[in-house]
Amino acid sequence: MPDEDLVLGLAALGQPIRLSLYRHLVIAGEAGIGPVALAVAVGMQRNLISYHLQPLVAAGLVRSEKRGRDVNYRIDPIGLTKLASALLQLSATSKTIE
Numbered sequence: 001m002p003d004e005d006l007v008l009g010l011a012a013l014g015q016p017i018r019l020s021l022y023r024h025l026v027i028a029g030e031a032g033i034g035p036v037a038l039a040v041a042v043g044m045q046r047n048l049i050s051y052h053l054q055p056l057v058a059a060g061l062v063r064s065e066k067r068g069r070d071v072n073y074r075i076d077p078i079g080l081t082k083l084a085s086a087l088l089q090l091s092a093t094s095k096t097i098e
Helices: 003-013 016-031 035-042 046-058 077-097
Strands: 062-067 070-075
Touching (some): 003 016, 016 035, 016 046, 016 070, 035 070, 046 062, 070 077
16 A cells, blocks of 8 residues: 555544444444434434535545435445554554564
């Protein structure tokens, strides 16, 4: 994973509200969850949900799918796997430097 993508993923999860949203998406599982339910779950206005989810989508950690007039969000397990793998690789690299 290029460094730019690693930074993008870490930055996306690096804010408490985004991490909370991601956790709720993990709990929702494959079915995903809509912005109204996410807003209720984290106690924020619905119009802010898409704003905070956009960096997670851009980092490949979350998928969005249009359903009628609404959008459904769910985690992208491949995105998280790539991010975790890049972190583990970074850790292994740092050990060889010491």
